[in-house]
């Protein structure tokens with residue numbers, strides 16, 4: 184999913200009255216591990232979770248929490264992906 188489609192999805196959901204947990208909450212962009220862990224838990228109830236995961240798979244961002252994954256959690260996945268590609 185590209186950026187424009189992801190943003191449109193978020194807008195559609197918000198206009199439909201859905202709440203996107205990360206909007207207006209700095210825990211998603213915090214450098215604090217505890218704050219990121221709290222944010223990642225809240226992603227579980229996000230109506231955009233699938234779209235967010237799809238976007239992030241295509242356009243991995245280096246910082247913040249995306250689709251329920253903290254930076255720390257993604258580091259482990261990235262190592263696995265690199266091994267898979269290299270192997």
Ligand code: SF4
Nearest residue numbers: 205226229232235250
């Ligand atoms: S799943 Fe994505 S859009 Fe939803 S709260 Fe988490 S980071 Fe935000």
